[in-house]
Amino acid sequence: QVQLQESGPxxxxxxETLSLVCxxxxxxxxxxxxxxxxxxPGKGLEWIGYIHxxxxxxxxxxxxxxxxxxxxxxxxQFSLRxxxxxxxxxxxxxxxxxxxxxxxGNYFEYWGQGxxxxxxx
Amino acid sequence: SYELxxxxxxxxxxxxxxxxxxxxxxxxxxxVFWYQQKPGQPPVLVIYQDTERPSGIPxxxxxxxxxxxxxxxxxxxxxxxxxxxxxxxxxxxTGVFGGGTKLTVL
Numbered sequence: 416q417v418q419l420q421e422s423g424p425x426x427x428x429x430x431e432t433l434s435l436v437c438x439x440x441x442x443x444x445x446x447x448x449x450x451x452x453x454x455x456p457g458k459g460l461e462w463i464g465y466i467h468x469x470x471x472x473x474x475x476x477x478x479x480x481x482x483x484x485x486x487x488x489x490x491x492q493f494s495l496r497x498x499x500x501x502x503x504x505x506x507x508x509x510x511x512x513x514x515x516x517x518x519x520g521n522y523f524e525y526w527g528q529g530x531x532x533x534x535x536x
Numbered sequence: 537s538y539e540l541x542x543x544x545x546x547x548x549x550x551x552x553x554x555x556x557x558x559x560x561x562x563x564x565x566x567x568v569f570w571y572q573q574k575p576g577q578p579p580v581l582v583i584y585q586d587t588e589r590p591s592g593i594p595x596x597x598x599x600x601x602x603x604x605x606x607x608x609x610x611x612x613x614x615x616x617x618x619x620x621x622x623x624x625x626x627x628x629x630t631g632v633f634g635g636g637t638k639l640t641v642l
Contacts, residue, residue: 460622
């Protein structure tokens, strides 16, 4: 069974960079798309972006200037970096593995449990 | 940017049919996915590609998509179906979620 686990600091200061890692077990990173999604407390879901195992990325235009997603095949992990954070970036951050449906597009098949990141001084 | 609109709340009695709508410009030209989220848990896919149900999802969940509106229908709603539901689509390779609908079963 595929399992994903997010890890990283739970508290980040304003203007600094948020960094999270998603560790994948039960399958290889190779061959799939990997996604980050976030959810502010009490609010809805926001798609952040995805990375293909080959390294190709696609980001939400609203975050594109601040976000970077990378993959480390040797560690079976992928990572999220979000720069210049503000309180508005406080959220539960989820990592997920995509399932590709030709023509229809990807859906998010496996999810981590999520990790809360609070932006505060 | 593309937007998907859902009613914030919906209440239904047990055994009745719940219909959760998701509206967007020419949404029928896109494929819609629906996720169920219970408190403290990550979302779970309940419908993909407008109408398809993943394995393990009960038959009472169904979907449709036409014109500007997609609909998630839960027939014979059960107490365990109480959750937040999110529609999602792709617009120019960007993932877009609706704001979510809190379904209350009472």
